[in-house]
Amino acid sequence: MSNLDTEVVVNSPESTVATSLWADAWKQFKRNKLALVGLGFIVFVLLTAVFADLIAPYSITDRDVGRSREGPSGDHWFGTDIIGRDLFSRVVYGARVSMKIGLAATSIALVVGVIFGALAGYIGKFVESAIMRFIDVFLAIPYIILAIAIATVFGKSENSVIIVLGFTGWLGVARIVRASFLQLKKQEFVEAAQALGFGRVRIMFRHILPNALQPIIVYGTIAIGSTILSEAALSFLGVGPQDPTPAWGLMVSQGRSDLANAPHLLFFPGLAIALTVTAFVFVGDGLRDALDPKLKDR
Incomplete structure (x- = not known):
């Protein structure tokens, strides 16, 4: 039997099992009402971000002179801000800013974390030790300090926040991937791939990684929400995007001084x-329950 034929025999059962797993996971996910509500709201926010130009009645810089700090009304559904700009329009455009930062920073964290976690978990020895000590050093540095340092170099902007959150968020991903690889590299399908003479890169990313996707997907989903929250915190501290960029955290920061008069x-x-x-968080919890084989019959 040729190597090609042998590979088909090895991989075909995995493909069938994977298809069945995701089908079962979707059925389990649909049973979680909170997860479905969360998914629906995320889709709503994404559509709002994409079609913000059509939804928002005003631009982010339009000012209604003489109507600053005005409460909700027919002309301004969420009221106006401290200089008379329509708050509803800015919240709508803010969805675009927050989702961009959340998705971009989380994507960077997942890519970097998967690469380093796979190397640490599969190769082990000196490589694992070096990567884990590097992670420990990074974890000892508060990301706020890194944010201030990067903002000083690159300026206070969306890109600076993406860099900060992306290159600090990969630490947790790497640990999860490493743990999964340490467990999976002892499985029979990995030994079969090694016996067929496949290289390390192919075994790590074509054979082991697909079997380690479940915790990564769950972590990544929850991480997007955490990243949006972190972006809001950085904007609140003045390190993130600057006015007139309609960042939600920045708007909260600008409104805190008028909490009594214009809540x-x-x-x-x-x-x-x-x-x-x-x-x-709801979607992440739903995915965790759906992808956990111990909860299939619940």
């Missing part, structure tokens, strides 16, 4: 942050 300035962007982060 809507803080309430609406704060509510957007809370609902979006909660939605990602």
Whole structure:
């Protein structure tokens, strides 16, 4: 039997099992009502971000002179901010900023974390020790300090926040991937791939990684919500995007001084942050339960 034929025999059962696993996971996921609600809200936020130009009645810089800090009305559904800009329009455009930062930073964290975690878990020895000590050093540095340092070099912008959160968020991903690889590299299908003479890179990313995707997907989903929350914190501290960029955290920061006189300035962007982060947590919990074989019959 040729190597090609042998590989087909080895991989075909895995493909069938994977298809069945994801089908069962989707059925289990649909049973979780909170997860479905969260997924629906995330889709709503994504559509809002994509079609913000059509949804928002005003631009992010349009000012209604003489109507600053005005409460919700027919002309301005969420009221106006400290200089008369429509708050509803800025919250809508803020969805684009938050989702861009959340998705981009989490993508960077997942790619970097998967690469380093796979190397540490599969190769082991000196490589594993070096990577894990490097992670320990990074974990000892508060990301706020890194944010301030990077913002000083690259300026206070969306890209700076993406860099900060992306290159600090990979630490947790690497640990999860390493643990999965340490367990999976002892399985028979890995030994079969090694016996066929496949290289390390192919075994790590074509054979082991697909079997380690479950915890990565769950972690990544929850991490998007955490990243959005971290972006809001950085914007609140003045390290993130600057005015007139409609970042939700920045709007909360600008509205805190007028909490007594104009609570809507803080309430609406704060509510957007809370609902979006909660939605990602619900989806992450739903995926965790759906992908856990121990909970299939519950």
